[in-house]
Amino acid sequence: MVSSEPNGFTALPRGGYLVDTSEGYIQFGSPPETIKDTMGLEKQTPLVFVLPNKFFHVEKGISIAELEFPIYFNFFFRGGKKTFIVCSAEQKEQLTIVLGESLMGPQEVNLSSEFIDGAESYGFPDIKAEMAYFRSYKSMEEVVEFVLFDDSHKAKFGGITIEQLPSNEFLVVDGDKKTKIPGEVDFHVKYDIGKRLEEPFQPPLIGITCLGPSHGFDPSDNTSGFIIWLNGQGIMVDPPVNSTEWLRESNVNPKFINSIILTHCHADHDAGTFQKILEESKITIYATATVMESFLKKYCSLTKIPRKEITDLFDFIPVVIGRPTIINGGEFYFHYAIHSIPSVGFEFFFQDQSFYYTSDHLNDPEAFEDMYKKGVLPETRYQFLKDFPWDRKIIYHEAGVPPLHTKISYLASLPEEVQKRITVYHIAAKDMPKGNHLTLAKFGIENTLYPEITPPKHQEAFQLLEILSQIDIFSGFPIEKAKEFLQIVKEERFRRGEQIIKKGTHGDRFFIIASGNVRFEGLSSDHSAVKRYGTYEYFGEASLILDTVRQADVYAETDVLALTIEKTRFFQFIRGSKLHENLIKLNSIRETNTWKTLTESQTFRGLTSYQVTQLELILKLETVKKEAVLIEENQTFQNAYIVRSGTVVVMQNHKTIRELGAGDFVGEIYSLTKGLPSHFSFIAWPGTELYVLSQEDAIQYIKKNPGVYMKLNTVYN
8 A cells, every 4th residue: 555645645756646546546747757656556557647737847857747657567567558647638639749759659750861872771771660560559549548627627537536626736536535636746856876976077088977777667776878978078878867967966067068869759768858958058969850850749749849949959960870970079870779669879989999889779680580571671671780790899788678678688698708898778787687797887977987098199189179169258269269279278286175366366367177166255246155166167367357356265176177378378368359348347247246146046046157157248237217117018129137136017918917026037038039029018116226138148148058048938927
């Protein structure tokens, strides 16, 4: 039995609520991986799921209607049982698209444009035939049934009635028993972080970090995903949910991740990808056009965000099968794996190292033979699958329950020298057989694999230029400036606790943090404030530009490697650019205590110091001397605002909706960036101080920081 709380339901560890009824368990909301909370219960995973009113948290990038795994579990592990989804007609429409892509695969597939030689390419698959071969159900209706709320906001399942109350809560009526369930579902992603590094992680020339070694049904370990480190930058491969939070907790700067490889669109592979899009800087996603199309259909439907809006949040580079794709200096080659929906694996070559990743894939010569005889596999596809490159130096191979995954017994039967090159993932530790030479992927930044490699030429220059490219104030500098940077920059190291700058002294150089964290104390604008900066951030420019003494004490919070530029050379470096003017403006706006306003704001307090600095660069402070209409209902507008002090009233149809105060965002970001009329009027009271954000600056800022866009999607009514 589930031990219910006094109110009649159980709050699940990962989020959502469970009610034990005469018809079995009913679950309200289904955040990622709640299957791991329920699959071991007495009555097993619920067959009935009720969707909350809001089932996608855009600000967190997390769906709380993640039903793929409960559906798979109920159908494949419970003797073909259906999963029932209680929801509105609109929610059914949304989920039909989402589940269609993951359970059935894309309806229309044309891979010709994705292969270098079209349909004549070696290994070209009949992807529709492969998907049909693995699917043991012919339609989605065989595995899912929707139960809709009627006009009176009630739905019946057996002898149970579920009612949506005006308060947005739910009422479950089971005979004489009535249970009230919250209308909003919380979520708590459980994620083992392993061992936190004492010093900030410094990305290697080449490395592989396991984000999770197991599968979506393993309650004792993280779901599979990993990072490939190349040339000091990270490539996330199918990141699990909350992997960015894990990076921070493990003492790894998320800014080191500049790209994602998305292999396919099952929830355990794509949920973390969407979340990563909404994090700090704009990332690049590498996938085939087919996989990306499925991804967009799922998340446009889940979030109800227009396709154009979502695609503006990241850069997409479509990969072509048979043509190399260069990522962080590595030469990547992609291929389609054997799976129930389109799924890609890849290999890459970097210097004298080679790496092969299968993705979710059935590697079974007997199955290939059967599929070939049945006409599922064309001749060259059959040969491609048989000719697996077991000679690669590092092989990351999935394993699991066939027919969708490779039998671990097959991998354990391979020659000893091949087994020694294989790291197995997507399998629970308890299912790994003994007495073989395979290695189970080991989670944690502390278990990062560092393969031996011959460093490429000009490696030191590459690393310096990589740091330069990450500094926002230097973006757009010409190649001549890059050459100059290499000549003038110096490296300085500071031990943990060492003072780097003493307040009141004259500035003599500009600092860029190459690795580590620093702490600012005794800031002149707010003596109680403490600021922290990390890798790819800079400091020391204010006293140089303004020719004043240092305004704060700066300490090395960890061991720090800094790149420094002497004062005279710094001025020579920025000559002819707008940087001098911008830095004066930045320091002027900081005198108004923007840092405190933004970091204590409900809207902006989650921003990184890097994002705060970028925002400060584009703000202007204005004071409203008499009552003023900042934005008028049904009219387009050119500026948004952030309240420094005072009050802004939000009105609609001549009625007051809300009052905004310090730190609140004023305006509708979507309407501002698209040049659309406002749905509200915003009126500032006399004496209100406002930071002004222009339309053009807002557009450019959001392009660089897509996650901030979601924070600014304020709902005023």
